[in-house]
Amino acid sequence: MPPQMKLTAITLDCPDPQALAAFYRQATGLELHPKSDDAFAGLAREDGLFIGFQRVDNYRAPSWPDQTVPQQSHLDFAVDDLNEAEALLLELGASKPEYQPGGDRWRVFTDPAGHPFCLTGS
Incomplete structure (x- = not known):
């Protein structure tokens, strides 16, 4: 039997992680992860699902x-x-x-x- 996999995170490329995290935070009410910075920002749901936003040059x-x-x-x-x-x-x-x-x-x-x-x- 294969190991069970649980989805824990989804990460989107973007030019401005903080701005995109702010958009989704306002839209969903999810909390900003405390270790978010200019290169990577994230939102966390109570059940552990994490939505990340990572800076990509020339996006x-x-x-x-x-x-x-x-x-x-x-x-x-x-x-x-x-x-x-x-x-x-x-x-x-x-x-x-x-x-x-x-x-x-x-x-x-x-x-x-x-x-x-x-x-x-x-």
Whole structure:
């Protein structure tokens, strides 16, 4: 039997770890990890899940839905109210691409560093 693997962290490349951590902290309410700095910042959830943001020189943001610079990965978040969450995210600096493949089931946004992420109703 293979060893059991538990996901403990997700890390995103970006040009400014502190700014991207601040965006996701405000959007999710997760706490900033105390050892965050200019090269790497992180947010921690009570159950141990960690979202990290690492500085990458010459960072190129994904160009979703165009594949010139592919998204490579994205985050999904469940929310109670899609409209309320959308308003908050746009106020925090997210963008909502014109192309929305999810119809009424989910909505696609991009964070301030260009990473696509999705919201679904819970």
